[in-house]
Amino acid sequence: MWATISVIAVSLLIFFLEFPRLKRKKKTKEMWCFSTLLFIATTVSVLESRNVNLPNPLDYIQAFYNTINSWIGL
Amino acid sequence: MDNQTISARQYMFLVVFFIIGSSILIVPTPLAAQAKQDAWMSVILAILFGVIFVMFLNKIGSLSSGKTFVQSAIYVFGNWAGRLFCIFYLSFLYILASLVLRNIGDFMTTQIIPETPLQFTHILFLLVVIGGAYIGVESIARSSEIFMPWMILLLIFLTISIMPQINMDQLKPVLGNGVIPIISNSSIVIGTPLLEMVALLMIFPYVKEEKKAKRAWILGTVFGGGVLFLITILCLLVLGSDLTALNAYPTYRIAQKINIAGFLEGLEIIIAVIWMLTIFFKLIILYYATSVGIAQFFTLKDHRPLLLPLGMGMVVLSIIAYPDVAYFETFVGETWLPYSLTHGLILPAILMIGLLVKRRMSRN
Numbered sequence: 001m002w003a004t005i006s007v008i009a010v011s012l013l014i015f016f017l018e019f020p021r022l023k024r025k026k027k028t029k030e031m032w033c034f035s036t037l038l039f040i041a042t043t044v045s046v047l048e049s050r051n052v053n054l055p056n057p058l059d060y061i062q063a064f065y066n067t068i069n070s071w072i073g074l
Numbered sequence: 075m076d077n078q079t080i081s082a083r084q085y086m087f088l089v090v091f092f093i094i095g096s097s098i099l100i101v102p103t104p105l106a107a108q109a110k111q112d113a114w115m116s117v118i119l120a121i122l123f124g125v126i127f128v129m130f131l132n133k134i135g136s137l138s139s140g141k142t143f144v145q146s147a148i149y150v151f152g153n154w155a156g157r158l159f160c161i162f163y164l165s166f167l168y169i170l171a172s173l174v175l176r177n178i179g180d181f182m183t184t185q186i187i188p189e190t191p192l193q194f195t196h197i198l199f200l201l202v203v204i205g206g207a208y209i210g211v212e213s214i215a216r217s218s219e220i221f222m223p224w225m226i227l228l229l230i231f232l233t234i235s236i237m238p239q240i241n242m243d244q245l246k247p248v249l250g251n252g253v254i255p256i257i258s259n260s261s262i263v264i265g266t267p268l269l270e271m272v273a274l275l276m277i278f279p280y281v282k283e284e285k286k287a288k289r290a291w292i293l294g295t296v297f298g299g300g301v302l303f304l305i306t307i308l309c310l311l312v313l314g315s316d317l318t319a320l321n322a323y324p325t326y327r328i329a330q331k332i333n334i335a336g337f338l339e340g341l342e343i344i345i346a347v348i349w350m351l352t353i354f355f356k357l358i359i360l361y362y363a364t365s366v367g368i369a370q371f372f373t374l375k376d377h378r379p380l381l382l383p384l385g386m387g388m389v390v391l392s393i394i395a396y397p398d399v400a401y402f403e404t405f406v407g408e409t410w411l412p413y414s415l416t417h418g419l420i421l422p423a424i425l426m427i428g429l430l431v432k433r434r435m436s437r438n
Contacts, residue, residue: 010386011386014386016380017382018105018379021379022379027374027375027376029372029373029374030375030376030379033372033374033379033380034380036384037380037383037384037387038382038383038386040383040387041383041384041386041387041390044386044387044390045386045389045390047386047394048394054394055388056394056404057165057169057391057395058169058395058396058401058409061409062404062405062408065408065412065413066409068412069412074247
């Protein structure tokens with residue numbers, strides 16, 4: 001529980017640290033990119049802190065290269 | 075993208091740090107496991123390959139004329155195909171950065187601070203990295219100039235103080251298993267630090283004089299490879315090939331064996347500063363390259379707002395990346411070489427062909 005709360009607190013802190021600066025300079029594109037990335041990162045971190053089994057990208061990489069290796073016959 | 079420049083010498087130091095970082099921890103074990111007492115020859119072979127590979131990267135650097143990898147990919151392949159191309163490149167950098175973070179985290183938790191949870195080591199290490207990437211490449215390069223003498227001094231100290239325990243018989247029989255294992259095992263060194271150097275194409279345009287930068291890159295590769303060679307041969311000479319293959323961190327193990335005149339021991343933590351420094355610089359280069367790359371991917375003017383969200387994601391990725399040590403060993407042993415080969419050699423080769431065609435077209 002505490003892990004989740006602190007993750008959300010940290011992401012709020014990051015949001016209020018960066019967002020007003022971007023808003024003052026009226027950088028719309030930066031604002032969107034920053035918010036989307038932060039949203040994704042927060043979601044992933046919250047899921048991780050709730051002990052949800054997240055998909056591991058390395059599994060996919062490994063599966064992909066294993067298939068290619070079996071094609072070539074290594 | 076900011077208007078910063080670094081000198082050729084600073085670039086050379088960054089290359090050296092980039093090559094030594096994290097491979098100093100993970101390379102000697104698999105090398106000694108497969109090439110036995112001839113592992114040091116594999117490192118020399120790999121350095122030769124590295125020099126040729128750097129010449130190839132240099133060619134791309136000069137062809138793209140002041141553009142970073144991401145910019146020139148978008149310039150050559152257009153808005154959509156170029157961006158698709160960049161997704162592969164940037165995902166490679168991001169995953170590599172989180173794996174490097176995991177390397178130092180694993181090292182710290184197993185050897186130095188076992189009570190601290192892995193997440194906190196990662197967060198603390200990454201905070202410093204984000205701070206560095208926030209200030210920009212100029213300060214990173216200048217701090218590399220400050221830390222390089224420290225690293226060299228510590229390496230010399232390690233070499234001299236371990237001298238009495240060297241046993242030349244550990245290297246015999248030379249070429250006991252023939253030449254084949256030496257050649258096939260140089261792929262370990264090629265995959266871990268050398269092919270990853272494609273990340274440096276994001277920093278190469280910041281170097282002031284291109285001609286000097288090319289020479290600096292080659293020199294840095296040779297020097298960094300030389301340090302890897304020194305570390306590998308020290309491990310072999312002191313521990314022997316079997317013990318080197320059994321230890322997870324043989325370089326740390328030989329530092330623990332330092333014993334000066336019977337009263338000065340336990341100096342391993344001072345020696346461990348070498349790998350903390352080198353991994354710090356490797357991580358900061360990768361982190362900077364990723365964030366600048368993503369900023370250029372979305373054609374943003376500033377990469378700084380992206381740093382903190384990317385860091386949050388990286389902490390999570392670095393923790394879920396390796397569930398256990400066996401997974402790490404199979405991934406590094408079997409998948410890493412083809413993965414880094416496709417992203418470190420084939421992607422830049424495609425980009426180079428594209429750049430050549432584009433140049434010919436614009437000339438006509």
